[in-house]
Amino acid sequence: MRRSIGAAAGAVLLALFLYPSAAYPVLYIDINAPGGKRMPLAVADFAIGPGDPSLSRGIPKILSDDLTLTALFDLVPPTAHIETVTPAHFSGKPLSFPGWKMIGAEAVVIGQAEVQGGQVSIEMRLYDATQGKLLLGKQYTGTPRQIRSIAHRFANEIVYTFTGVRGVFGTDIAFTARSGKSKGKELYLVGMDGQDIRKVTDNRSYNLFPRWSADGQWLAYTSYRTGAPAVYLRNVSTGAEKAVVRFGGTKAPGGFSPDGAWLFAGVSQGGDSDIYRIRVVGGTTERVVQGGGLDVSPSPSPDGRRIAFVSDRSGSPQIYVKTIGAGGETRISRGTAYATSPSWSPAGDRIAYTARVGGRFVVVTVAPDGSDPREVASAADGDCEDPSFAPDGRSLVYTYRKRGYSSLKIVSSDGRIQRTLVSGIGDAGSPAWSPGR
Amino acid sequence: MKGTFSWTRAALVLLIAAVMVGGCAKKQTVKSDGGAAAAPGAGEVQEAPVKEAPAVPPTAMAPALAEPGVAVTEEIPSRFEDVLFDFDQAVVREDGRKTCQVVAAYLKKNPRAKLLIEGHCDERGTAEYNLALGERRAVAVMNYLVSLGVPKGNLSTISFGEERPLDPGHDEGAWARNRRAHFVLK
Numbered sequence: 145m146r147r148s149i150g151a152a153a154g155a156v157l158l159a160l161f162l163y164p165s166a167a168y169p170v171l172y173i174d175i176n177a178p179g180g181k182r183m184p185l186a187v188a189d190f191a192i193g194p195g196d197p198s199l200s201r202g203i204p205k206i207l208s209d210d211l212t213l214t215a216l217f218d219l220v221p222p223t224a225h226i227e228t229v230t231p232a233h234f235s236g237k238p239l240s241f242p243g244w245k246m247i248g249a250e251a252v253v254i255g256q257a258e259v260q261g262g263q264v265s266i267e268m269r270l271y272d273a274t275q276g277k278l279l280l281g282k283q284y285t286g287t288p289r290q291i292r293s294i295a296h297r298f299a300n301e302i303v304y305t306f307t308g309v310r311g312v313f314g315t316d317i318a319f320t321a322r323s324g325k326s327k328g329k330e331l332y333l334v335g336m337d338g339q340d341i342r343k344v345t346d347n348r349s350y351n352l353f354p355r356w357s358a359d360g361q362w363l364a365y366t367s368y369r370t371g372a373p374a375v376y377l378r379n380v381s382t383g384a385e386k387a388v389v390r391f392g393g394t395k396a397p398g399g400f401s402p403d404g405a406w407l408f409a410g411v412s413q414g415g416d417s418d419i420y421r422i423r424v425v426g427g428t429t430e431r432v433v434q435g436g437g438l439d440v441s442p443s444p445s446p447d448g449r450r451i452a453f454v455s456d457r458s459g460s461p462q463i464y465v466k467t468i469g470a471g472g473e474t475r476i477s478r479g480t481a482y483a484t485s486p487s488w489s490p491a492g493d494r495i496a497y498t499a500r501v502g503g504r505f506v507v508v509t510v511a512p513d514g515s516d517p518r519e520v521a522s523a524a525d526g527d528c529e530d531p532s533f534a535p536d537g538r539s540l541v542y543t544y545r546k547r548g549y550s551s552l553k554i555v556s557s558d559g560r561i562q563r564t565l566v567s568g569i570g571d572a573g574s575p576a577w578s579p580g581r
Numbered sequence: 582m583k584g585t586f587s588w589t590r591a592a593l594v595l596l597i598a599a600v601m602v603g604g605c606a607k608k609q610t611v612k613s614d615g616g617a618a619a620a621p622g623a624g625e626v627q628e629a630p631v632k633e634a635p636a637v638p639p640t641a642m643a644p645a646l647a648e649p650g651v652a653v654t655e656e657i658p659s660r661f662e663d664v665l666f667d668f669d670q671a672v673v674r675e676d677g678r679k680t681c682q683v684v685a686a687y688l689k690k691n692p693r694a695k696l697l698i699e700g701h702c703d704e705r706g707t708a709e710y711n712l713a714l715g716e717r718r719a720v721a722v723m724n725y726l727v728s729l730g731v732p733k734g735n736l737s738t739i740s741f742g743e744e745r746p747l748d749p750g751h752d753e754g755a756w757a758r759n760r761r762a763h764f765v766l767k
Contacts, residue, residue, distance in 0.1 A: 328653075328654045329744065349652075349653055350744050352708065353709060372739065393720075393738060393739070393740065394712045394713055394716040396709045396713075410713060412713055412716045412717075412740075415671075415716055415724075417716065417717075438717065440709050440710055440713045441707070441710065454707075454710055460669070461669075482669070482706065485707045505705075545704075573708065
């Protein structure tokens, strides 16, 4: 989801290419090298024209926090910086690159911001401190409410410049949580940096299982707000909704086809849950998986040709993969008596799911044929559940639960780096990461 | 990445980049950022936010309900005991059968009574799977009541999965109480 759309009510957000920008990424950082060295980078305090002086540190803070999250950069702390950036640095005056090199920075980000008449103009530049060369320069204009969005955008450009893979800053995570003292559950959105939590529904009923369309414009979810459960489709920008699945008993959306035409859902009739796909327009329904057991939680592959799903046909819930429209259904979870909530990676190369191991729930990823299992999130004192991949596939969000306390956490896909995304909101769960821009 | 940054490679790329932009004046082109999504509203004509989205006819869309929904989050006390289940099971146990026999006797004496059977789960495991499991529990109880002679038309089911625990605790005792079918006379 684009934060700028959520932020809304603003003028056009324009980025102007001032310089030859990195149309071809400069591959300084090999993101696939385990334990690779991090790029030492400094984000200088911004030069501030007329307007809000808090932007001088506010925008660099957003950039620094973003870049830190990637675990690809070592940020040189501002206290070590020895040069003050001024407007002159944007009109020909060179930075003191040897000085930046001396404090350990191999790359420097500078910027200037100006607020006038409800418009903010931000120019940001990325330099190679060793060569003294400009790698990236952009100018953005927007409303003050779009400042975070603008900073995230440039952080994505920086990541792309160094790695060739676009960053995921500015994306959102949808989740469910209890609202205050309400016993119901509402849908929420939170920025991937843990900022800007927004309540999406407000009907004090149960609103469950948010799932994004591939373009990030729609959320499908189950709501009990009329008393009986139905799956609704909600336009994230406008808030307009319609019910798309009313038949059957319980129902939970699993995901959309890549073209947005179909919604996959588990729907029960007479106690037996099967997997259906429902045409978003028109409502045509096709059963995709059926059987005597419970078949739930369909997760479409990124190419839309296969689905991963949960079935307890073997006597316990396990993960299966099926080619849509073909016969075979292959079990891919092994070594556990309880495997649920599959989530396909954006590149299609991994499937994450929840597995019960030694009495605890852990998050595992496997290749789509079930080979190469890796445990990516586990806790000695609690459960890790409900994984959902980031749009760049480099990390996953999941629910951590411990004796009624729950939080949302993010872990790198190799399981090495963890952080807390949301805590202190009652019963937070069912996270779903939005597509990238 | 191996050891340190490949500055020679970087320099080469920069050199190529420099050659590519060649004689272009530095501040020449002013292009819209392809990645920049326009924000809607405020009188500006923006990229339609429904672009590439499912083409739902506008008439089919209603504004989201802001008012409270039907109260499903409060438990309605029952004159019958709950039917309890084992972990990840939907088999009606012997104790549950006795409860069902009491329920069936009541319904036969009161043939106009309608009964809603709610299926519930404990908090462990995945909410989606638990929703289906709760439904299966409710249906298992319904089927048993039908086998005892209760007309199916007087019975209905709903699952709340793990969303509405009876016991807010987080131990075996609480979980055992929360894996249940709950009866609501309508």
